[in-house]
Amino acid sequence: MGQTRLLLLGLLLLATFPWVVPNFYVTLGSSALVWAMFALSLQLLVGVTGLVSLGHGAFFGLAAYALYFVTPEGGRLSIFLTLPLAIAVAGVAALVIGALSLRTRGFFFLMVTLAFAQMVFFLFHDTDIGGGADGVFVGRPALELFGVAIPTDKHNRGLVGYYVNLALLAAMYLALAWLLRSLFGRVLSGIRINEHRMRALGYDTYRYKLLAFVIAGALAGVAGHQWVMNDGFVNPELVGWHRSAEALLMILIGGLGVLYGPILGAIAWTALGEISQLITDRQLLVQGLFILAVVLVLPQGLAGIRLWRRKAAESTA
Amino acid sequence: MSQAVLETRALTRSFGGLTAVAQVALTLVIGELHAVIGPNGAGKSTLINLLSGDLRPSSGQILIDGASVGGLPAHRLARLGIGRSYQKTNILKSLPALENVRLAAQARHGGGRRLFQTARGARDLVALAEAALARVGLASASDRPAGQLSHGEQRQLEIAMTLATEPRALLLDEPLAGMGPEETERMVTLLRQLAADHAVLLVEHDMDVVFAVADRLTVMVDGRVIASGPPEMIRSSAAVREAYLGEATA
Numbered sequence: 001m002g003q004t005r006l007l008l009l010g011l012l013l014l015a016t017f018p019w020v021v022p023n024f025y026v027t028l029g030s031s032a033l034v035w036a037m038f039a040l041s042l043q044l045l046v047g048v049t050g051l052v053s054l055g056h057g058a059f060f061g062l063a064a065y066a067l068y069f070v071t072p073e074g075g076r077l078s079i080f081l082t083l084p085l086a087i088a089v090a091g092v093a094a095l096v097i098g099a100l101s102l103r104t105r106g107f108f109f110l111m112v113t114l115a116f117a118q119m120v121f122f123l124f125h126d127t128d129i130g131g132g133a134d135g136v137f138v139g140r141p142a143l144e145l146f147g148v149a150i151p152t153d154k155h156n157r158g159l160v161g162y163y164v165n166l167a168l169l170a171a172m173y174l175a176l177a178w179l180l181r182s183l184f185g186r187v188l189s190g191i192r193i194n195e196h197r198m199r200a201l202g203y204d205t206y207r208y209k210l211l212a213f214v215i216a217g218a219l220a221g222v223a224g225h226q227w228v229m230n231d232g233f234v235n236p237e238l239v240g241w242h243r244s245a246e247a248l249l250m251i252l253i254g255g256l257g258v259l260y261g262p263i264l265g266a267i268a269w270t271a272l273g274e275i276s277q278l279i280t281d282r283q284l285l286v287q288g289l290f291i292l293a294v295v296l297v298l299p300q301g302l303a304g305i306r307l308w309r310r311k312a313a314e315s316t317a
Numbered sequence: 318m319s320q321a322v323l324e325t326r327a328l329t330r331s332f333g334g335l336t337a338v339a340q341v342a343l344t345l346v347i348g349e350l351h352a353v354i355g356p357n358g359a360g361k362s363t364l365i366n367l368l369s370g371d372l373r374p375s376s377g378q379i380l381i382d383g384a385s386v387g388g389l390p391a392h393r394l395a396r397l398g399i400g401r402s403y404q405k406t407n408i409l410k411s412l413p414a415l416e417n418v419r420l421a422a423q424a425r426h427g428g429g430r431r432l433f434q435t436a437r438g439a440r441d442l443v444a445l446a447e448a449a450l451a452r453v454g455l456a457s458a459s460d461r462p463a464g465q466l467s468h469g470e471q472r473q474l475e476i477a478m479t480l481a482t483e484p485r486a487l488l489l490d491e492p493l494a495g496m497g498p499e500e501t502e503r504m505v506t507l508l509r510q511l512a513a514d515h516a517v518l519l520v521e522h523d524m525d526v527v528f529a530v531a532d533r534l535t536v537m538v539d540g541r542v543i544a545s546g547p548p549e550m551i552r553s554s555a556a557v558r559e560a561y562l563g564e565a566t567a
Contacts, residue, residue: 179433181437182435183434189412193409194408194409194410197408197409198420199391200391201392202392
């Protein structure tokens with residue numbers, strides 16, 4: 001299959017990337033991988049189920065803050081403890097927020113998810129529980145299991161973190177690819193295409209959408225966890241609606257129709273931010289024009305670019 | 318045998334000041350094809366929307382197997398054995414025909430623990446879908462996107478989807494609209510077969526078809542039932558002629 005080969009090639013490129021670039025770009029690549037995970041988790045809602053949420057950052061940020069609350073000051077906890085915790089916190093938050101916001105549809109759903117995310121934002125921004133508006137340092141999770149640890153220090157931390165991110169991104173991609181092939185995934189596609197029909201067939205679409213929302217939220221928690229592992233820092237910005245909107249942009253740039261779209265989008269978006277910073281002071285202008293160009297020229301996003309002609313593109317993602 | 322699958326008592330639905338369905342009493346029985354006829358705006362589609370749960374009744378009762386179900390949402394009624402087709406074709410246009418029907422079969426058989434089985438591995442659902450497609454005469458179209466089928470084929474597809482949910486009561490809202498003569502003939506045969514082991518409610522404008530297949534007719538005008546009985550009785554009813562049939566056969 002051509003697509004599998006392309007994906008493996010992409011994985012290979014990402015795996016060799018740290019060896020061919022200076023250290024600074026490893027850090028940058030690492031954060032691109034975190035955004036890729038975040039946008040990928042949102043794709044389950046936007047591209048698959050047809051739910052456009054503007055509150056996805058809440059789950060990313062809550063997972064990051066959860067680490068702050070459990071990590072002792074100056075200490076570190078094992079990733080095998082913190083990662084499940086981050087997933088659980090984000091998942092439970094998604095269950096609560098999803099259960100309420102999924103009672104609305106379309107534009108109202110967008111606004112209600114935004115409202116919930118803003119509530120979380122102001123909770124951290126206007127109170128001292130998480131370091132207030134300035135944010136606070138958090139001990140990075142350690143790669144440690146039963147006393148056996150991969151030692152990390154300032155010098156190799158970036159590289160190790162990069163590969164942890166890459167491994168988690170690959171795992172998340174495989175999990176979602178499998179999910180889309182399951183009976184559950186087919187229902188989600190059906191809901192995106194014609195929810196009314198699905199209900200008339202006997203599907204309780206609310207419950208399907210809620211489960212998708214919880215899974216997407218939990219996966220956003222993985223990304224939030226990795227943010228802390230990379231940066232060792234949390235602030236209310238993580239929860240803000242800018243994050244959620246940026247993830248939507250990444251999906252739009254990369255492609256709505258395929259699972260790897262958000263990954264392409266996140267990498268392109270990070271690279272674009274870097275390049276535009278080098279060539280101009282008007283970074284946002286360059287980014288804006290780029291988005292405009294993609295939307296006008298590539299309706300299926302970067303994933304829609306064909307380097308050679310392929311036999312009938314797959315119609316189901 | 319003659320236990321009513323679906324029954325309504327004084328079923329009423331108003332939209333603001335307009336009463337679209339007023340005090341309708343109707344009984345659907347397995348083995349009987351019950352046709353509802355009436356001029357445009359008589360409330361036939363609203364009646365079906367009430368029975369399928371797409372609309373909630375303003376007052377009155379809907380009973381399935383004698384138990385009141387009025388106000389339940391569409392997906393619950395579907396699970397209780399009510400299947401429907403829509404007047405305006407309602408399918409998943411970007412998916413292949415087979416996947417449309419497979420999703421319908423999955424609604425009946427693919428819940429619970431099976432949800433995380435791969436769709437390709439669920440051979441039984443594909444087999445059920447293929448059988449339903451064959452039954453409506455669409456076996457050769459299974460791989461084509463539903464939106465690319467002809468209008469008549471899309472109507473057939475929707476009936477296949479309805480069948481694949483294995484309903485006991487079928488609510489068909491003008492299933493023959495837009496079908497060619499050959500397709501119509503096939504559907505009439507299918508309707509007869511279905512009536513043998515389903516309770517069928519048929520809303521249809523083609524009077525030749527209605528009188529050919531119906532075991533029982535109900536005539537609605539302005540939301541009210543003005544007559545109900547065997548086809549011969551309806552055909553000879555003066556009130557019906559005056560209100561409806563006269564203008565239709567003229």
